Amino acid sequence: SGSSSVVTLLDYGAGNVRSVRNAIRYLGFEIEDVRTPEDILNADRLIFPGVGAFASAMDVLTKTGMAEALCTYIKNDRPFLGICLGLQLLFESSDENGPVNGLGLIPGVVGRFNSSNGFRVPHIGWNALQVAKDSEILDDVGDHHVYFVHSYRAMPSDDNKEWVSSTCNYGDDFVASIRRGNVHAVQFHPEKSGDVGLSVLRRFLNPKSQGTKKSTQGKASKLAKRVIACLDVRANDKGDLVVTKGDQYDVREHTKENEVRNLGKPVELAGQYYKDGADEVSFLNITGFRDFPLGDLPMLQVLRHTSENVFVPLTVGGGIRDFTDANGRYYSSLEVASEYFRSGADKISIGSDAVYAAEEYIKTKVKTGKSSLEQISKVYGNQAVVVSIDPRRVYVKDPNDVQFKTIRVTKPGPNGEEYAWYQCTVNGGREGRPIGAYELAKVVEELGAGEILLNCIDCDGQGKGFDIDLIKLISDAVSIPVIASSGAGAVEHFSEVFMKTNASAALAAGIFHRKEVPIQSVKEHLLKEGIELNQTME
Ligand code: 1PR
Numbered sequence: 001s002g003s004s005s006v007v008t009l010l011d012y013g014a015g016n017v018r019s020v021r022n023a024i025r026y027l028g029f030e031i032e033d034v035r036t037p038e039d040i041l042n043a044d045r046l047i048f049p050g051v052g053a054f055a056s057a058m059d060v061l062t063k064t065g066m067a068e069a070l071c072t073y074i075k076n077d078r079p080f081l082g083i084c085l086g087l088q089l090l091f092e093s094s095d096e097n098g099p100v101n102g103l104g105l106i107p108g109v110v111g112r113f114n115s116s117n118g119f120r121v122p123h124i125g126w127n128a129l130q131v132a133k134d135s136e137i138l139d140d141v142g143d144h145h146v147y148f149v150h151s152y153r154a155m156p157s158d159d160n161k162e163w164v165s166s167t168c169n170y171g172d173d174f175v176a177s178i179r180r181g182n183v184h185a186v187q188f189h190p191e192k193s194g195d196v197g198l199s200v201l202r203r204f205l206n207p208k209s210q211g212t213k214k215s216t217q218g219k220a221s222k223l224a225k226r227v228i229a230c231l232d233v234r235a236n237d238k239g240d241l242v243v244t245k246g247d248q249y250d251v252r253e254h255t256k257e258n259e260v261r262n263l264g265k266p267v268e269l270a271g272q273y274y275k276d277g278a279d280e281v282s283f284l285n286i287t288g289f290r291d292f293p294l295g296d297l298p299m300l301q302v303l304r305h306t307s308e309n310v311f312v313p314l315t316v317g318g319g320i321r322d323f324t325d326a327n328g329r330y331y332s333s334l335e336v337a338s339e340y341f342r343s344g345a346d347k348i349s350i351g352s353d354a355v356y357a358a359e360e361y362i363k364t365k366v367k368t369g370k371s372s373l374e375q376i377s378k379v380y381g382n383q384a385v386v387v388s389i390d391p392r393r394v395y396v397k398d399p400n401d402v403q404f405k406t407i408r409v410t411k412p413g414p415n416g417e418e419y420a421w422y423q424c425t426v427n428g429g430r431e432g433r434p435i436g437a438y439e440l441a442k443v444v445e446e447l448g449a450g451e452i453l454l455n456c457i458d459c460d461g462q463g464k465g466f467d468i469d470l471i472k473l474i475s476d477a478v479s480i481p482v483i484a485s486s487g488a489g490a491v492e493h494f495s496e497v498f499m500k501t502n503a504s505a506a507l508a509a510g511i512f513h514r515k516e517v518p519i520q521s522v523k524e525h526l527l528k529e530g531i532e533l534n535q536t537m538e
Contacts, residue, residue, distance in 0.1 A: 007205060008043035010034045010070075012060045018344050020049040020083065022308050023191040027202055037069035045205065046073065049191075050085025053381070054094040054110065054152070057085055058102060067103060074105055074183050081137075081204045082185030087178060088154060090185060096152050106178065107159035110152050115479045119171035122151040122383040122450050124481050125504065126193075126224040126279060126534035127168050132156075135165035135179040136207065137186075140199035145224050145534035146176075146188040147197065147313065149346075149383045153187065170223060192313050192346065194274075194534075224534045225498050226505035227522055228280045228483060229273035229512050233299065233318075234287045236260040241298040243269050244286070245510045247461040249390075249429040251286070263513040267305045273512060274310040276519040279534055281306070281314055282349070282453070282507065284388070288319025289352050289427045293336055295325065300343040307344025316340050317349030317388050317453075320372055333372030334379060341380065348376065349386035349453055352426035355433050358443040362435070367447065377448030386483075387449040390429050391422035391437040391470065392457040404436035407473050422456075422470055429457050437470065438477055445478045452478065453507065456486040461510050463489025466497045475502035483507050491517060491525035498531050 007029045011017045024031055024047070034040055048070070050057055061067040074080055074090070082090060093099045094110035102110070115121040126145035131138060153174035156164045165179035168187070177186045184204060190197035231243045232251070242262040244251045252258050263269075270281045283306075285291075285299050293299055303316060320340075323331045337348045350373055357371035367374065377385040395413030399406040404421040412418050422437035441452055454474050456467040466487045475482040481504035484497045488508035497506050511517040526533050 004044070006030045006032055006044065008032045008034060008039060008046045010040065010046060010048040010066065012057065012064070012066070017049045017051060018342065019189075019191045019307055019311070019346065020047065022344070023198060023201055023311055024205070026309070026311075027198065027205060029205055034066070037065040040066060040069040040073050043073070043078065045079035045081070047081045047083070047204075048086040048089075049083040050087070050089055052085070052379075054085060054088060054096040054102070055098060055100040057089060058100055061089070061103075071103055071105060074103075077181040077183060079182045079204070080184060081201075083191070084150060084187060084189060087175070087185035087187050088152060090178070091154050094152060106154075106163050108154050108157055108175075110154045112152050114171055117171055120479050120481050120504065122149060122381075122480070123153075123170045123223070124149045124383060124451060125226055127170060127188075127222075129166040129168055129176050130173070131166045132164050133179070135177060135184070137179070137184055137200050137203040138166060138177060139203060141196055144196040146186075146190070146193040146200075147534075148188045149192075149313070150187065151381070151383065191311060194311055198311060222532045223504075224279075224532045225503075225526065226279040226483075226534070227277075227494065227519060227526075228282055228505050228507040229270075229276075229278040229519065230282045230284065230485065230507045230509040231266055231269055231513075232284050232286045232509060233266050233302065234260065234285070235291075235298075236262060241266060241302065243513060245461060245513055248457050249460055266302045269513070270302075270306045270314075271309055273519060274312060277523055277535075278312060278519050280312055280505070281310060283314070283316045283318075284349070285316065285318025286428055288317070291319065292323050292325060292331075293319035294323075294331060294339055300339060303340065303343035303345055313346040314344060315347040315349055315386055315453075316345040317351060317386065320348055320350045320376075321353040322372070332375070334375045337372070337376045337380070341384070347384050347386050347451070349388045350376075351388040351390060354387045354444050354447075354449070355424050355426050355435060355440060357447060358440045359433065359435055361443055361447060362439065371447065373444060373447045373449060377450065382448045382450035382480075385449055386451045386453050387440075387444040388453040388455065389437050389440055389474075390425045390455050390457060392425055392429070392432065393420050393467070393470070394423050395420045405438035405473070407469055409469055420469075422473075425457065438473055441474045441478050441482075445480050449480060451481045451483065453483045454485055454503075459487030462487055463510065465489065465493040466506070468497065468500050471497060471501040471503050475504075481505065489516075491522050494522050494526055495529040495531065498526070499529075
């Protein structure tokens with residue numbers, strides 16, 4: 001060390017810190033990894049992005065002697081930045097699988113958010129800070145939002161007042177950042193908070209490069225609604241990976257050649273949507289159900305390249321399940337997911353395999369812990385696991401005609417039917433299953449899903465608006481965030497879904513790809529309608 005462009009990173013190997021690495025490199029700094037406790041003591045500045053569960057992190061830190069070195073380093077007021085769990089570990093203890101003791105540098109206990117008062121847990125998304133005292137690294141944040149994803153939080157108290165530099169409100173006020181001297185930590189993810197987040201990292205890495213300070217009014221704020229750009233990706237007949245888009249899941253041109261519709265290159269489009277202000281980007285490997293994704297290295301390449309320049313959350317789905325390849329080598333769904341995470345994904349999304357797991361659970365009422373959903377959420381946390389539902393509307397005359405949850409539809413069916421249920425499908429909508437979207441949503445929440453991506457085959461690519469009946473049904477049925485998807489055709493469709501349902505985010509594909517409605521117009525419209533949003537830095 002010694003050179004001012006070097007930063008020391010404490011990565012104890014429990015999960016994906018690729019995006020933190022990418023952000024540090026993007027800002028022009030080199031990374032030195034901590035290998036021994038001495039490396040901590042010798043660091044010029046240290047970044048500690050905590051990942052995984054509190055107890056296992058403490059376990060590793062204690063066994064390796066890093067815990068003691070960290071305490072010494074921090075007590076000596078050396079430049080430190082903890083991120084997420086890297087903030088929580090500084091406190092006395094956590095209730096996560098606990099109580100478990102932390103490093104004990106800051107008075108207070110880390111507890112779980114209370115979802116009973118209508119706040120969805122995990123707390124996922126963009127929220128605003130209330131600054132409690134000067135923190136320097138937050139000087140560019142102003143009234144902008146930053147990205148959080150967590151189920152546990154530390155609470156401010158009289159005992160830790162001298163540490164807390166900002167709070168955030170989500171049901172109650174929790175600690176969003178701490179600062180004492182050269183020691184900083186943030187509960188949010190600066191590496192996922194776009195330009196504002198990069199400014200936080202920049203100020204920590206380069207304290208002398210002070211710009212002008214933005215005033216922070218500390219205005220009260222709610223969790224922002226998210227606008228997500230989705231890229232359906234698959235190989236075309238020439239074998240190139242392209243962004244495609246279907247009409248009701250049919251992605252082929254209706255020409256003689258019947259080719260796969262090609263709307264652009266995945267890495268380029270993702271980069272463009274980030275610049276345009278997308279709050280998240282999702283990739284769906286839509287032929288993952290039949291092509292093994294680890295054989296599909298281009299998708300991993302897409303993630304690696306995208307995550308070098310896109311500093312908002314990335315989700316990837318398609319093909320997450322157990323698999324045996326042609327040589328008889330067995331891959332668990334957890335291995336597939338791990339490879340996606342290592343390549344830069346923040347969340348993975350499971351479609352078909354979650355339907356099978358839910359059917360099994362309804363039948364047996366036994367949680368085996370063996371489904372991809374359960375395994376991945378146990379290891380990476382439920383905030384990292386999205387379940388993608390691909391339902392198709394089925395009209396019925398009488399709700400008693402089916403065993404599934406029906407709703408009274410706003411618009412009657414073709415034969416005047418006043419009711420419908422939403423049948424789950426697998427394999428990209430090709431096969432209907434004996435389970436409804438409502439039943440599936442409730443069960444996957446129980447099995448460990450942290451979020452639901454709610455598509456609708458009937459509305460997909462039609463541009464006529466979201467299926468409000470469906471989205472209301474599901475977003476009222478679960479207490480995890482629901483992403484509304486399928487059917488956006490105009491800016492008004494976004495305000496409609498946020499005003500009429502409890503969706504936490506709205507996702508669109510076609511209108512962004514075809515450049516009919518840019519993301520910025522969607523956001524301007526939503527702001528005009530008074531909907532809380534994350535505004536990108538000017
Ligand atoms: O089953 O775990 O391998 O996951 C497969 C994933 O691929 C699922 O998430 C499934 O939704 C997706 N998928 C499979 N086939 C298709 C297809 O289109 N043929 N795409 C597909 C899903 C829906 C959305 C789309 C929205 C918004 N497409 O991704 O982006 O409907 O579109 P719009 O704004 O243009 O209306 P597994």
